[in-house]
Amino acid sequence: MxxxxxxxxxxxxxxxxxxxxxxxxxxxxxxxxxxxALQSARERTEQWDAEDREWEEGKSED
Incomplete structure (x- = not known):
């Protein structure tokens, strides 16, 4: 179920x-x-936001 x-x-x-x-x-x-559910969604969103920031920072170093 x-x-x-x-x-x-x-x-x-x-x-x-x-x-x-x-x-x-x-x-x-x-x-x-x-x-x-709401806590899990909040944690995933925070993780994705951190990954996006890291990707953007890495992109600007190239």
Whole structure:
């Protein structure tokens, strides 16, 4: 079973009761992963931003 995080309600939903639309993040393998969806997304975004900065800095050194 997959789990989803509803960004409007802040609730975890399962395949059995998930909402329709673009308000869902997922799917996740566990309820805990879905509950941590916003934190995981924030961490990935910070990592990607750091990688972008490193790439831009490396590009300007060439």
């Amino acid at each position: 997959a789990f989803w995080f509803n960004v409007n309600s802040g609730q975890v939903e399962s395949d059995d009761n998930k909402s329709q639309g673009a308000d869902l993040m997922g799917p996740y393998d566990s309820e805990a992963e879905a509950a941590n």
